[in-house]
Amino acid sequence: xxxxxxxxxxxxxxxxxxxxxxxxxxxxxxxxxxxxxxxxxxxxxxxxxxxxxxxxxxxxxxxxxxxxxxxxxxxxxxxxxxxxxxxxxxxxxxxxxxxxxxxxxxxxxxxxxxxxxxxxxxxxxxxxxxxxxxxxxxxxxxxxxxxxxxxxxxxxxxxxxxxxxxxxxxxxxxxxxxxxxxxxxxxxxxxxxxxxxxxxxxxxxxxxxxxxxxxxxxxxxxxxxxxxxxxxxxxxxxxxxxxxxxxxxxxxxxxxxxxxxxxxxxxxxxxxxxxxxxxxxxxxxxxxxxxxxxxxxxxxxxxxxxxxxxxxxxxxxxxxxxxxxxxxxxxxxxxxxxxxxxxxxxxxxxxx
Amino acid sequence: xxxxxxxxxxxxxxxxxxxxxxxxxxxxxxxxxxxxxxxxxxxxxxxxxxxxxxxxxxxxxxxxxxxxxxxxxxxxxxxxxxxxxxxxxxxxxxxxxxxxxxxxxxxxxxxxxxxxxxxxxxxxxxxxxxxxxxxxxxxxxxxxxxxxxxxxxxxxxxxxxxxxxxxxxxxxxxxxxxxxxxxxxxxxxxxxxxxxxxxxxxxxxxxxxxxxxxxxxxxxxxxxxxxxxxxxxxxxxxxxxxxxxxxxxxxxxxxxxxxxxxxxxxxxxxxxxxxxxxxxxxxxxxxxxxxxxxxxxxxxxxxxxxxxxxxxxxxxxxxxxxxxxxxxxxxxxxxxxxxxxxxxxxxxxxxxxxxxxxxxxxxxxxxxxxxxxxxxxxxxxxxxxxxxxxxxxxxxx
Numbered sequence: 022x023x024x025x026x027x028x029x030x031x032x033x034x035x036x037x038x039x040x041x042x043x044x045x046x047x048x049x050x051x052x053x054x055x056x057x058x059x060x061x062x063x064x065x066x067x068x069x070x071x072x073x074x075x076x077x078x079x080x081x082x083x084x085x086x087x088x089x090x091x092x093x094x095x096x097x098x099x100x101x102x103x104x105x106x107x108x109x110x111x112x113x114x115x116x117x118x119x120x121x122x123x124x125x126x127x128x129x130x131x132x133x134x135x136x137x138x139x140x141x142x143x144x145x146x147x148x149x150x151x152x153x154x155x156x157x158x159x160x161x162x163x164x165x166x167x168x169x170x171x172x173x174x175x176x177x178x179x180x181x182x183x184x185x186x187x188x189x190x191x192x193x194x195x196x197x198x199x200x201x202x203x204x205x206x207x208x209x210x211x212x213x214x215x216x217x218x219x220x221x222x223x224x225x226x227x228x229x230x231x232x233x234x235x236x237x238x239x240x241x242x243x244x245x246x247x248x249x250x251x252x253x254x255x256x257x258x259x260x261x262x263x264x265x266x267x268x269x270x271x272x273x274x275x276x277x278x279x280x281x282x283x284x285x286x287x288x289x290x291x292x293x294x295x296x297x298x299x300x301x302x303x304x305x306x307x308x309x310x311x312x313x314x315x316x317x318x319x320x321x322x323x324x325x326x327x328x329x330x331x332x333x334x335x336x337x338x339x340x341x342x343x344x345x346x347x348x349x350x351x352x353x354x355x356x357x358x359x360x361x362x363x364x365x366x367x368x369x370x371x372x373x
Numbered sequence: 374x375x376x377x378x379x380x381x382x383x384x385x386x387x388x389x390x391x392x393x394x395x396x397x398x399x400x401x402x403x404x405x406x407x408x409x410x411x412x413x414x415x416x417x418x419x420x421x422x423x424x425x426x427x428x429x430x431x432x433x434x435x436x437x438x439x440x441x442x443x444x445x446x447x448x449x450x451x452x453x454x455x456x457x458x459x460x461x462x463x464x465x466x467x468x469x470x471x472x473x474x475x476x477x478x479x480x481x482x483x484x485x486x487x488x489x490x491x492x493x494x495x496x497x498x499x500x501x502x503x504x505x506x507x508x509x510x511x512x513x514x515x516x517x518x519x520x521x522x523x524x525x526x527x528x529x530x531x532x533x534x535x536x537x538x539x540x541x542x543x544x545x546x547x548x549x550x551x552x553x554x555x556x557x558x559x560x561x562x563x564x565x566x567x568x569x570x571x572x573x574x575x576x577x578x579x580x581x582x583x584x585x586x587x588x589x590x591x592x593x594x595x596x597x598x599x600x601x602x603x604x605x606x607x608x609x610x611x612x613x614x615x616x617x618x619x620x621x622x623x624x625x626x627x628x629x630x631x632x633x634x635x636x637x638x639x640x641x642x643x644x645x646x647x648x649x650x651x652x653x654x655x656x657x658x659x660x661x662x663x664x665x666x667x668x669x670x671x672x673x674x675x676x677x678x679x680x681x682x683x684x685x686x687x688x689x690x691x692x693x694x695x696x697x698x699x700x701x702x703x704x705x706x707x708x709x710x711x712x713x714x715x716x717x718x719x720x721x722x723x724x725x726x727x728x729x730x731x732x733x734x735x736x737x738x739x740x741x742x743x744x745x746x747x748x749x750x751x752x753x754x755x756x757x758x759x760x761x762x763x764x765x766x767x768x769x770x
Contacts, residue, residue: 035631036466037623038524047463055516099452101514309406324540326406327689329723331508331520332540345407347441356514357521362407 050139051079057142062115064134067199071121071165072131073109076140084112085145087176088169088248088276093118094141095129101141102126103355107169107250107276108145109200111176116145119199121165149276151176152246155183159242161227161259163191163251167199169276170250174207174214184213187239191251193222229258232266243272250276285341285350285366294370295319296338309345310335310360310371319373321360328362335360336372408686416679420747421691432744433687439736440722443729451726452513458500459518465493470632473648477641483648490652492709495659497526499711504727506535511724528624529591530616537594543723547668547675547696554668555675557582557593561767563675568770575768579761586657586664587624591617628653659709662757663700667716670698670759672749693720694741698749699734700756707731717748 029041036044045052051060059076066072085091090107104126106118122131134140151173152158160170167190177184188208192198198218208216217238219227228234235242243266249259256277263273290306293313304313311333314321324332328346334357341352342363350366352358360371410433413426424432469490476482502525504510510518525531537553545551549565556562560579561572582589595613599605628649636645674695681692700706700714707714707730715730718737722730741748751759 034623034626035470035635037627038526038620039463039466043463044467047460053517055522096449096452096513098448099450099513100448312406324536325544327408327544329543330535330539331511331724332535334508334511334521347444357511357519 051077053079057081057144059116059140059142061134061136061138061140063117064136067119068121068197070131070197071119071199072134073117073119074130074134074140075110075115075117076142077115078142081144082116082142083144085116085172086150087112087172088150089145089147089172090149090169090276091116091118091145092143093130094143095126095134097125097129102353103141103143107165107172109168109171109175111172119165119168119171121199147276149248149250149274155181157185157241157245158187159239159245159247160186160188161190161247161249161251161255162188163255164193164197165199166249166251166255166276166278167192168250170248171200171204173248174204178207178211178214181213184211186213187215187217187242187245189217189219189227189238191219191221191227191255194220197222229262232262235262245272247273248275249273252278285343285352287343287348287350287366289365289367291340291365291368293365294338294368295373296370297373304365304369306343306364306366307345308364310342310358310363310365310369313365314360314371314373321373323361326361328359331359333360334358338370338372340369341366342369408684408689410686412683412685414680414684414688415682416677417688418674418676418680418692418695420674420695421688423745424691428744429685429687429691432740433685433690435740436690436721436737439733440725443722443725443733447512447726447729451728452510452515454728455501455505455510455513455518455726458496462493462496462501465489465496469493469652470649473645474632474636474641475639477636477639477644477648483644487648487651487655490648491655491659494526494652494656495709496711498656498660499663499713500708500727501525501711502527502531503711503713506531507539508724509726524620526624527590528587528617528621529594530613530620533594533613533616534590537596539723543720545681546693546720547673548681548692549675549677551678551681553593557589558598559589559593560764562669562763564767565675565677566767568767573768575764579764583661584654584657586661587653588621591621662753663710663713665760666698666700666753666756667713668697669763670749670751670756671763672747673698690721691746693717694737694746694748696720698751698756700753701750702753704731706753717750 033040040054042052042054051058057079059078059082061074061076063075064072085108090105092103092105094101094103102125106120108116109119110117120127120130122128149169162170170188174186174188177186188204190198190204195201198220204216208214247263249256256275260273260275288306290304293302293304293310295314295317298319300317300319302313302317304310311321311323311326322333322335324330337352337354337356337358339354341350342358343350343366345362345364411430413429417424469486472482472486473490477486502523505518505523506520506525508520511520516522520535523531542552542554547555549555549563556566559582560575561568595610595617596605600607600610629646632649633642633646636642676692676696684692694717697716697720699717700710702714712727712730713719715734718730718734719727721737738748
């Protein structure tokens with residue numbers, strides 16, 4: 022594609038203001054000038070509540086490293102919503118995400134995705150990746166925390182004879198456990214993977230308050246490079262164990278599931294952070310964000326000041342706002358909001 | 374990485390407000406913002422003088438309900454609609470341009486290709502460009518169909534037009550001295566505008582404006598008058614000028630250099646040139662006619678400063694209704710006007726999806742009747758004739 026760039030530019034002069042991507046986009050939806058896309062090539066049901074979605078990404082997608090995650094955008098009722106998902110496939114295959122039905126976006130992905138659908142993508146990122154040099158690994162996962170680790174295992178186990186991985190995976194029940202069949206098959210076939218399953222619905226939680234249980238199943242855990250991924254409680258328990266046992270959290274690579282949404286409160290007001298201007302202002306719940314910014318001496322884009330011209334659109338980085346015309350509280354990270362008709366509903370970060 | 378990251382990499386520089394008309398009073402009043410729900414203008418327009426403040430507030434509520442009803446139902450079907458229109462427009466553009474280049478010498482092909490290209494331009498400017506640039510599709514959060522990213526197939530740059538149109542014209546609809554769309558600084562379109570001898574050329578100006586409409590709009594959007602009297606800062610003016618050179622230059626390159634140039638290969642360069650020229654002419658005449666039907670036919674009213682001073686939301690709605698006029702006709706006509714045939718509904722709710730205007734028009738008309746307000750509508754020939762009548766009549770004192 023790079024070599025064709027000058028040709029593409031010449032062609033776009035003939036079809037201004039369109040770019041060639043827009044023409045190609047008529048025939049293959051992965052083409053777009055502004056938005057990375059992927060077309061769904063396969064949907065595999067993993068458990069009743071989860072599915073793996075494989076997609077063919079468009080130009081601009083870089084091959085991910087095992088363990089990374091990407092933001093995926095889907096349309097719900099015509100509106101685009103974004104969430105982050107770990108990539109479960111090994112690099113080199115069509116990328117895939119394995120999604121568990123929690124929340125509206127995940128639910129749509131799990132239950133309504135069909136082959137041929139278009140997904141919107143942001144490049145894969147994250148530091149939860151395999152060490153540069155081969156060494157014995159310990160992986161501890163809970164729930165869908167297995168997803169990024171699965172990508173690592175698929176990358177490592179079948180291809181590296183010297184691989185030495187202990188995987189301790191917790192799930193509520195066997196049916197809820199993602200990739201259980203594949204993991205069992207891999208560990209049966211390859212001695213490099215030792216699988217320890219822990220079903221909390223039928224037995225005890227894996228006890229990390231003392232090193233005892235870990236010592237029992239994996240005596241050399243202190244010398245292994247450790248990876249932990251799961252819900253907040255699980256990850257912080259592991260962190261505490263490593264710190265207490267003197268091994269230090271340094272040998273531990275962790276990935277947390279985090280929820281970015283912090284629900285707004287109507288009429289609350291809050292601290293408004295103007296990120297680019299590096300200013301913070303306390304706002305009431307009635308003044309428009311435009312006024313708040315202007316009073317703080319920030320050069321705010323604006324036009325009609327009554328919500329009709331859309332020239333005050335500003336990226337919301339965090340928090341939620343209240344539309345002063347309707348009272349509706351709304352906002353997702355990245356959404357462009359009209360500052361002239363929006364008030365802070367709790368703390369708000371703006372990209373200005 | 375944000376969903377609209379591409380929109381955020383290059384934030385539009387804040388535009389300096391060159392049109393602060395409010396007198397220097399309290400700080401809040403210098404920045405007139407969200408209109409109040411209560412109150413009334415110093416003088417209510419004659420056509421609405423019979424209404425009490427309470428009745429206006431009631432009317433406001435009824436119109437708000439129409440809007441919130443659409444907002445509630447807006448969704449997948451609307452998104453599909455705009456994407457379908459965009460695809461249609463792109464196919465027409467490629468087919469028209471491609472056919473002119475490949476087989477422009479064949480008369481039947483030339484006619485069909487020119488018609489396809491003219492339609493592509495009309496649909497792009499009206500049902501897509503005008504409406505996307507109003508933010509009617511921003512709710513989809515699709516950076517490909519967004520008021521901050523859309524580049525349209527028109528000589529005037531999208532950003533300049535958004536300023537004079539979305540902000541100034543829609544906020545100050547038909548307020549003399551504030552809304553310069555009344556005559557576009559060129560024509561005398563209201564008896565209250567002072568007559569000068571140059572107005573004798575009204576019909577001549579308009580006859581020249583019509584075939585070159587996109588260039589007239591581009592020059593108008595530069596706001597040369599404001600630059601000359603010092604209200605528009607030089608940097609802003611120069612930026613606008615550069616943007617105009619770029620977008621206008623691209624139009625000329627594409628239609629009059631590259632397309633005929635490619636047709637050299639088939640020997641149809643002359644026909645290709647004539648085809649693109651004809652498509653532009655058709656688009657300009659059509660756009661000019663539709664735009665002139667929006668606010669100029671008989672029965673549309675203009676307003677004075679007293680009629681907006683203290684105006685609350687209800688009176689703002691009333692001003693939009695009194696100042697706009699519709700074109701009646703088929704679904705095809707509405708589509709080809711970008712639903713600007715529903716100018717009244719568009720001015721009430723400039724950021725609702727255009728495809729919904731037809732559905733709410735009967736409700737708006739019914740409200741007008743109930744409150745004793747005129748609802749200006751008529752067939753295309755009548756509205757065009759009426760606007761041109763004004764052009765001729767107001768040439769004289």
